[in-house]
Amino acid sequence: MVPSSLTGFAKTGNYTFDPEKAKATLKSLGVTDLNLKIIWETGEFASDTSVMEALVEMFGNIGVKTQLQQFEPGGNILAWRQGKQGDWDLLGNGFSSPTGLAITMMQGMYAGTAEKEKTRDTYQGYVVPDVQAKIQAASSEVDPARREQLLATAQKAIWDTWPCAWAFVPKSVLAHQKRVAGLALAPTNSYPLVDVRLEA
Numbered sequence: 001m002v003p004s005s006l007t008g009f010a011k012t013g014n015y016t017f018d019p020e021k022a023k024a025t026l027k028s029l030g031v032t033d034l035n036l037k038i039i040w041e042t043g044e045f046a047s048d049t050s051v052m053e054a055l056v057e058m059f060g061n062i063g064v065k066t067q068l069q070q071f072e073p074g075g076n077i078l079a080w081r082q083g084k085q086g087d088w089d090l091l092g093n094g095f096s097s098p099t100g101l102a103i104t105m106m107q108g109m110y111a112g113t114a115e116k117e118k119t120r121d122t123y124q125g126y127v128v129p130d131v132q133a134k135i136q137a138a139s140s141e142v143d144p145a146r147r148e149q150l151l152a153t154a155q156k157a158i159w160d161t162w163p164c165a166w167a168f169v170p171k172s173v174l175a176h177q178k179r180v181a182g183l184a185l186a187p188t189n190s191y192p193l194v195d196v197r198l199e200a
Contacts, residue, residue, distance in 0.1 A: 001106075001155040008102030008138075010152035012159035022062040034064045039080055040092030041071045052092050055165070082120035090165055091124055100186065102151055103139050110158050111135045131157045 001012045026034065036059065040052055049070070056066045069088070071077035079085035097105040111132045112122030134157050138150035176183055182195040 001158050002097070002102040003105075005100075006097055006102040006105065007100055008148065008151040010102075010148075010155045012155050019058075019062050026062065026064070036064060036066045036089040037069060037087065038066055038090045038092060039069045039071065039077065039088045041073060041075070041077045043073055044092065045094030048092065048094075055090075055092070081124060083125070084120065093124075102155070103135070106135050106151075106154060106158070107139060128157075128161050131161065 002009055004011075026032075038052060038055065040048055042048060045051070052068055052070075056068060059066045071080070076085055080088060081091060095105060095109055109123045110126055110128070112125075112127040113129075113132060114127060116122045117125060117127050131154065134150065134154035138147055138154050141147040141150050179199040181197040181199060183191055184195070186192050
């Protein structure tokens with residue numbers, strides 16, 4: 001549900017590559033000639049264009065046609081995300097947790113309310129009251145052990161209503177000289193330079 005490096009992470013399920021099952025599911029639902037419009041903003045996440053092209057290929061393998069629409073930074077993708085500018089089916093999106101905590105990501109993405117949806121300020125229209133209540137309970141719990149339990153319960157509830165085609169956490173490949181030490185990726189998806197040491 002959230003990156004495993006975040007405090008409060010709980011394992012919720014597994015992704016399985018099964019194109020035949022995907023095709024069978026579409027057929028059982030009576031879905032034919034499905035066309036999806038996918039939008040994303042350049043630089044939203046690492047290797048964004050390659051990821052989107054891979055997604056097109058994966059959908060193509062199960063008989064789903066796709067159309068990509070790429071937005072440049074500073075463009076009007078926010079209006080599209082809010083449903084004010086144009087229509088779309090899938091949004092290629094990145095969401096980080098600057099605090100290193102799972103709850104921060106969960107609050108930003110899955111704690112939407114009906115009130116926030118009126119102004120289109122939810123995360124792409126995700127409003128599930130039961131999930132929002134679980135996230136609220138976890139965020140207000142002061143006992144660490146109980147908070148961990150509540151976080152796990154909330155993540156499982158999100159997984160059960162999972163509104164994503166698929167999720168991934170990119171693993172950055174970093175090259176540096178042997179005399180550079182202490183350069184490590186933090187749970188906040190950044191490299192704390194205060195820990196870096198340069199040897200003679």
